[in-house]
Amino acid sequence: MDTQIFGIAVMYLLVVLLAIPLGRYIGKVFDYESTWLDKFFDPLDRLIFQLSGIDPRPAMSWQQSLVALLVINGWWLVISMLVLTTMGWMPLNPDGNPSMPFDLAFNTTISFVTNTNLQHYSGESALSYLGQMILMLWQFISAGTGMAIAAVVFKAMKEGLNPSLGNFYSLLVRSCTRILLPLAIVTATILAFEGVPMTFEGKGTMTTVQGETVAVSRGPAAAFVAIKQLGTNGGGFFGVNSSHPLENPTYLTNIVEDVGLFLIPIAMVFALGFMLKRRKLALTIFGVMTLGFLMLVVPAVLSELGGNPALSKLGVTQSVGSMEGKEVRLGPAASAYWAINTTVTSNGSVNAMHDSMTPLTVLTTLLGMMINCFYGGVGVGFLNFYIFIILAVFISGLMVGRTPELLGRKIEANEMKIAMGIALLHPFLILAGTALSSYLYAENPAELAGWLNNPGYHGFSELLYEFTSASANNGSGLEGLGDNTPFWNYATGLVMLLARYLPIIGPVAIAGQLAAKKYIPESEGTLRVDTGTFGILIFAVILIIASLSFFPALTLGPLAEYFSLYRS
Amino acid sequence: MKTTLIPALRLTLVCVVLFMGVYPALIWGIAQLAPNRGRGEIVANNGATYFTQIGQNITTDRYFNGRPSAVGYNAAGSGGSNKGPSNPEYLATVAARVDTFRVHNPGTSQVPAELVTASGSGLDPHLSVEAVLVQVPRIAKVRGVSEASLRDLTAQHTEKPLLGLFGPEKVNVLELNLALDNLGKKGFGNPIHL
Numbered sequence: 237m238d239t240q241i242f243g244i245a246v247m248y249l250l251v252v253l254l255a256i257p258l259g260r261y262i263g264k265v266f267d268y269e270s271t272w273l274d275k276f277f278d279p280l281d282r283l284i285f286q287l288s289g290i291d292p293r294p295a296m297s298w299q300q301s302l303v304a305l306l307v308i309n310g311w312w313l314v315i316s317m318l319v320l321t322t323m324g325w326m327p328l329n330p331d332g333n334p335s336m337p338f339d340l341a342f343n344t345t346i347s348f349v350t351n352t353n354l355q356h357y358s359g360e361s362a363l364s365y366l367g368q369m370i371l372m373l374w375q376f377i378s379a380g381t382g383m384a385i386a387a388v389v390f391k392a393m394k395e396g397l398n399p400s401l402g403n404f405y406s407l408l409v410r411s412c413t414r415i416l417l418p419l420a421i422v423t424a425t426i427l428a429f430e431g432v433p434m435t436f437e438g439k440g441t442m443t444t445v446q447g448e449t450v451a452v453s454r455g456p457a458a459a460f461v462a463i464k465q466l467g468t469n470g471g472g473f474f475g476v477n478s479s480h481p482l483e484n485p486t487y488l489t490n491i492v493e494d495v496g497l498f499l500i501p502i503a504m505v506f507a508l509g510f511m512l513k514r515r516k517l518a519l520t521i522f523g524v525m526t527l528g529f530l531m532l533v534v535p536a537v538l539s540e541l542g543g544n545p546a547l548s549k550l551g552v553t554q555s556v557g558s559m560e561g562k563e564v565r566l567g568p569a570a571s572a573y574w575a576i577n578t579t580v581t582s583n584g585s586v587n588a589m590h591d592s593m594t595p596l597t598v599l600t601t602l603l604g605m606m607i608n609c610f611y612g613g614v615g616v617g618f619l620n621f622y623i624f625i626i627l628a629v630f631i632s633g634l635m636v637g638r639t640p641e642l643l644g645r646k647i648e649a650n651e652m653k654i655a656m657g658i659a660l661l662h663p664f665l666i667l668a669g670t671a672l673s674s675y676l677y678a679e680n681p682a683e684l685a686g687w688l689n690n691p692g693y694h695g696f697s698e699l700l701y702e703f704t705s706a707s708a709n710n711g712s713g714l715e716g717l718g719d720n721t722p723f724w725n726y727a728t729g730l731v732m733l734l735a736r737y738l739p740i741i742g743p744v745a746i747a748g749q750l751a752a753k754k755y756i757p758e759s760e761g762t763l764r765v766d767t768g769t770f771g772i773l774i775f776a777v778i779l780i781i782a783s784l785s786f787f788p789a790l791t792l793g794p795l796a797e798y799f800s801l802y803r804s
Numbered sequence: 805m806k807t808t809l810i811p812a813l814r815l816t817l818v819c820v821v822l823f824m825g826v827y828p829a830l831i832w833g834i835a836q837l838a839p840n841r842g843r844g845e846i847v848a849n850n851g852a853t854y855f856t857q858i859g860q861n862i863t864t865d866r867y868f869n870g871r872p873s874a875v876g877y878n879a880a881g882s883g884g885s886n887k888g889p890s891n892p893e894y895l896a897t898v899a900a901r902v903d904t905f906r907v908h909n910p911g912t913s914q915v916p917a918e919l920v921t922a923s924g925s926g927l928d929p930h931l932s933v934e935a936v937l938v939q940v941p942r943i944a945k946v947r948g949v950s951e952a953s954l955r956d957l958t959a960q961h962t963e964k965p966l967l968g969l970f971g972p973e974k975v976n977v978l979e980l981n982l983a984l985d986n987l988g989k990k991g992f993g994n995p996i997h998l
Contacts, residue, residue: 479924694888716886
């Protein structure tokens with residue numbers, strides 16, 4: 237039991253120790269300060285831009301940056317559809333896996349280009365190695381997209397009138413080559429040496445001690461798993477993601493993968509502090525995020541270590557904790573810890589089946605995705621948090637009777653309208669989707685029997701979780717849900733699309749408009765956003781919005797299951 | 805529009821080369837230096853080869869049994885049960901597994917959870933020490949060896965937490981079973997990692 241707790245403690249410690257210097261480095265990359273990796277990356281970037289015919293120097297407006305982002309993402313959607321629907325007869329397919337049907341390719345394409353990685357398929361049987369590798373490409377550049385657009389917002393928050401917002405293409409390439417690529421190479425190397433396969437050979441075979449012949453799926457997994465963790469992507473190479481013994485073979489790989497999952501989201505907060513030269517602001521934001529994270533992770537870990545009370549009644553000892561859907565080498569504590577990590581950061585990889593977790597863990601993972609900014613996805617996590625900062629500034633301005641002001645710029649009606657719209661979009665997509673699917677299921681229980689793997693409250697949680705995961709661009713699931721159907725593929729595909737691009741456009745528009753306003757240097761009368769008091773206010777705003785929006789739905793799902801399961 | 809469309813496509817194609825070509829090729833090259841050249845860890849024993857990290861469906865009384873699997877240890881189609889903790893059908897399944905276990909291991913009152921719950925991957929190769937030791941009396945009886953020698957064997961094959969500090973203690977069921985077959989045989993060493 238103790239070694240399980242030590243294990244998760246060391247993971248958190250490692251991640252914070254690494255995130256501070258990485259944040260400094262990310263700040264330098266976005267501010268074009270020199271680093272020791274320039275010798276290698278300057279020529280590489282020059283070559284990339286030469287081949288692309290792009291001049292990376294001129295600064296772009298926020299509108300130009302958004303157009304560039306949407307156009308290049310549009311190409312990715314088209315190319316991904318082409319590859320996924322034809323890969324069956326393309327090269328690199330030693331296992332002879334088929335092409336995807338249109339609805340599944342639609343869902344998978346959006347899922348990976350939007351950095352969600354919701355998977356309505358199983359990697360072993362539904363993708364060729366070419367298909368896996370095109371998804372790996374999106375894992376790099378969709379993460380790079382989020383970081384680059386966050387950098388645009390960081391730059392817009394700088395002091396002075398009309399700060400330069402930088403060049404989006406340049407920021408995108410720098411995010412991919414100078415941040416994601418080196419981290420991925422280091423991570424993939426460790427994974428390969430610990431036993432994660434990295435081969436282009438097809439399935440292996442073995443004869444078991446009982447004489448059965450078994451085919452063993454493998455492939456170029458190490459390269460894929462590294463970036464899936466680092467870019468808050470989360471899509472597994474194998475169907476069961478990082479609970480697969482070839483995707484996450486040892487406790488060491490679990491530490492490396494979990495640290496990788498958490499690293500950039502936290503480092504981005506420190507990068508903000510370095511870029512704005514406002515260390516206290518970064519610490520305030522980090523403090524709020526950490527408080528929220530702890531509030532979710534502690535009940536989840538305790539609940540999984542406590543086991544399933546219904547099993548204890550059957551004469552089962554659960555000395556390590558609840559083991560359904562979990563792996564012995566990782567243990568319930570590391571699985572619960574990962575479950576919260578992956579949901580607060582919009583990663584969505586899993587190292588245990590969330591569908592079999594105890595109700596409190598399902599509740600806290602759902603809350604992590606519903607709030608979606610306790611660290612959050614690479615880049616976009618901060619954009620979500622930014623919306624809450626705007627709301628908190630506005631509310632505190634009203635409370636003290638002063639014009640709301642963020643870092644020297646007045647927040648007015650237009651910014652507030654955008655912020656409110658974005659803040660309400662997430663609950664709307666989740667609740668409307670869940671309501672629609674619940675209605676369909678209740679109307680056609682016989683026809684749609686394949687949807688739910690569990691009856692009652694838990695079944696409702698499966699529906700709620702799927703839409704929450706899609707709207708949070710998370711990608712994990714209560715995988716008992718029979719989700720490879722046209723309804724789920726199209727519905728969650730549309731949700732992922734809206735929930736990716738609108739919450740990028742909104743904050744960038746706010747930040748861009750604010751940057752163009754008159755800059756009022758700080759004075760005695762300025763509302764300070766880098767204090768503990770303001771931190772508490774942001775935290776309260778986040779909690780109030782989440783509670784009002786989601787608690788009715790949570791009551792019908794995990795809370796009801798909790799009270800029915802733990803009633804003695 | 806043309807000034808945005810074409811450069812965006814060209815940049816995408818350059819990214820294809822870099823992240824779908826150069827990056828995986830580099831990692832593949834590095835993996836050639838890794839144990840078993842990145843083909844998934846394999847162990848050879850008396851002429852047979854196995855993937856040690858992939859659990860096997862072992863149900864006979866002669867061997868240490870592994871965990872139940874929702875996919876029958878199909879290593880080409882991993883999966884968990886995805887049954888919720890309050891699902892009555894699931895609880896009935898576990899109750900039946902507990903009964904079966906007690907039939908094969910008479911005298912066991914409390915059954916360790918791993919032996920009656922399905923793993924996340926359906927391919928879990930490990931058990932806790934507790935879940936191995938509870939099977940020792942049965943195997944000692946079937947094989948006619950002493951319980952003490954089986955407990956020694958278990959201790960030899962117990963993998964400590966990482967650096968003695970982090971994560972759970974565990975036993976690889978396949979390696980333990982291979983050692984069990986080699987118990988008392990002269991001239992057969994331990995399995996070789998390729």
